[in-house]
Amino acid sequence: MSNEENQSESESSAVDEATEDQSNDFFDDESIEQLQQRLSAAEAKVAENWDLVVRTKAEIENVKRRAQRDVESARKYSVEKFASDLLPVVDSLEQGIETSINATDIDALREGLEMTTKMFISTLEKQGLIQVHPAGEKFNPEYHEAMSMIESDEIEMDHVITVFQKGYQLNGRLVRPARVVISRGQADVPSIDENA
Numbered sequence: 001m002s003n004e005e006n007q008s009e010s011e012s013s014a015v016d017e018a019t020e021d022q023s024n025d026f027f028d029d030e031s032i033e034q035l036q037q038r039l040s041a042a043e044a045k046v047a048e049n050w051d052l053v054v055r056t057k058a059e060i061e062n063v064k065r066r067a068q069r070d071v072e073s074a075r076k077y078s079v080e081k082f083a084s085d086l087l088p089v090v091d092s093l094e095q096g097i098e099t100s101i102n103a104t105d106i107d108a109l110r111e112g113l114e115m116t117t118k119m120f121i122s123t124l125e126k127q128g129l130i131q132v133h134p135a136g137e138k139f140n141p142e143y144h145e146a147m148s149m150i151e152s153d154e155i156e157m158d159h160v161i162t163v164f165q166k167g168y169q170l171n172g173r174l175v176r177p178a179r180v181v182i183s184r185g186q187a188d189v190p191s192i193d194e195n196a
Helices: 003-029 032-077 080-102 106-126
Strands: 129-132 144-152 160-165 167-170 174-176 178-185
Touching: 032 178, 106 129, 144 160
Parallel strands: 144 178
Antiparallel strands: 129 167, 160 178, 167 174
16 A cells, blocks of 8 residues: 555544544433433424414414504594584584574574584684684785785785685694785885886
């Protein structure tokens, strides 16, 4: 045999001896019974964690279903309080209609309508719906819609003269702008010549 073959064979036998020593050390440190106990404990822990994962997933699904039911219920019945607040207004309107059939006193009917209107506006305000009635105020394009402009000696320029239709805000957000007539100012004020 050559030197190289001897060297290769001795290296191979050294590796085999080292592996055998490690195997013997491994089995010497722990017996098979102890390894089986450790494996059983690890399997029990895995089963416990898997059970926890399954339960957690089921709980999350239950929470999702419950939240979805709550959202659907909130959508369905969100106007319940508003509707119950409107019922007295409806009752008042029905009474007014019944009274108007045989009524001879128009002033009493007008007074009843005014009271019903105040009740209705009060109910809207409780729900956060506020009227925008800008008579005499400076024109604000965020809250007002200009229907026309007319000359006025009494009302300042760019101020509201007349409100055609009141506007409404719901909790600070504009629902409908007030439709208004705006003052152009005095008639004798000379206009600016843009061609000059």
